[in-house]
Amino acid sequence: MDFSIIFGNAARAAFGPEAVILALAAIGLNVHFGYTGLLNIGQVGFLLLGAYGTSVSVATFGWSLWAGVVVGLLLSVAFAVALGIPTLRLNTVMFAMVTIAAAEIIRILIGSTDAIGLTGGPLSVSFDAGAFYDLNPYPDGPHDRYGIGTFEFTGQQLWVITVGWLLVALVTAGVVMLVRSPWGRVLKSIREDQDAARSLGKNVFSYKMQALVIGGAIGGMGGVIDAIKTSGADPNGFRPQVTFFAYTALLLGGSATYLGPVLGAVLFWFLREWIESFLRQIVEEAWLPDVVAEFFDGAEGVISVAMVGVALILLMLLRPQGIVGNRTEMQLDAR
């Protein structure tokens, strides 16, 4: 059993591009759910449009990567508006159902065989993200590695996560600036009681729409990073669990806090990878009876996700406000 490998893998996942993508998805959800109280469970739809907008623009239409990025972001904004107009007046539960349905509809349409010509359909679409990697300042020869042990990245990966975490920092700063303003106060008042906000002259629909668009665009950025990282997109990467992982990250870190979604995303991937590596080593070292080892073998990934679920349950019991949340605020819910 080599814990340096386990921790190396876990740290690699915690700071890798997947964590960046999850962090962006969770920051978007924080704007929706944490601050405005919009129970959006179709966040993955925004990521999908960010990723496919970028990929399809380049792969199918032959536009430049940067045009693709803009298209990806515009599509997620358009999705927010199209989703918001008919649904923002619905109650929380109805809104939630429509968001998950809408995200699934897009995924199924994009992944259908009829869409092969445009999006690659069930096959993934891939494109040349060279324009992005051309800017890579890190030497990226076949033997260039950055990091220690299993916590190491290639030059290209390091470039993706550098840009990714910078983006996370910028977006977080932007959200902080917005939320600390009177504008943010209105969002929170809508979360607490939208009729109260309305009775004080706030146009609740308009604010919800603004929040939906902003949070959706942030999710879309996650999708763009995903597309650039993999130089493509695959419909299977945008199943509903992506949204649930983002919620897990948000709740782990602390909903309606500035750093909660980021810390949560890092912790989510750390735990997930730590458990998976740990299980893999156990199986390899034949510590377990064959029957059990057979059960674990090849299922490490699934089990680790289940264990993250267990961690979330424990967290809800022991620290319901999340890592950086405010306990007093949380307790008010029970009143």
Next chain:
Amino acid sequence: MPDELTPQADSEQREAALPPADGGVPAIEPAPADGGVPAIEPILTVPHEPGAPKPDPILEVDGLSRSFGGLLAVDVDHLEVQRGATTALIGPNGAGKTTLFNLLSGFERADTGHWSFNGEAVTNPSADGLARKGMIRTFQLTKSLAKLTVIDNVLLGAPRQRGEKLWAAPFPNRWRSQEEANTERAEALLERFNLAHMRDELAGTLSGGQRKLLEVARALMADPVLIMLDEPMAGVNPALAQSLMHHITQLVYEGLSVVFIEHAMDVVTGISDWVVVLAQGQVIAEGPPWKVIHDDQVIDAYLGRRRAGAAR
């Protein structure tokens, strides 16, 4: 009471809405608790009958109705509310008082009817639009924003905030001065409602009575022309209720018009200039409190004969 709480500098455009200086709000002592003296001169001339026209109505309602299933909850033929007066809306449970509030303030759609507010016909009523025009209401079940601090609750009420625009929000220099002025006002309001010591506490930690006060403070922050209070005294302990009553009388001296729903008769007789009685959705009586509480119809509908006899 501090003077800066009187209608604010940034509400010049509302000046027309305030009562005329020539005696709209006579500076006399509050009406005694036994309800003997009507406080507002103009209202003396108004006949004591349902739908009576008022000399200077801030609210005029015509043919307003709303039914839920087979139940006609509100069916108001004509109603006027005097500007610069305290009007109590009373009636037995289920009389349609809150529904009438909801209709007038845009929280529910009327089936028929129209009304005008502050001299302007209300077409396509929306709750937030009416609030921006100065019709501010509170709720029977208080809507304090539990996870906002007390001061934020009050600040939310401030109208026309530059920092509430998305494009200005990230740039504090665009709204800081206004925010500071608002904070000063909000603090003065908290002081006035004995909530100053709770300034930075989350509103969810307040007691029920304090939340009522907070809601009124927040409503005042919105520069109302007409303030509509739905059972402001419900669940408030007698000492706080007394101070809230005092505040309401004070509001009227400051030029506001007040309509409130109330069940406690001592409150009604204590602070209202005019009483409108609703029963089964209809206005069945109107008049000064001392008159209305002795009205046979009202006693039948609302007070019950025995209790009214005892009160006498």
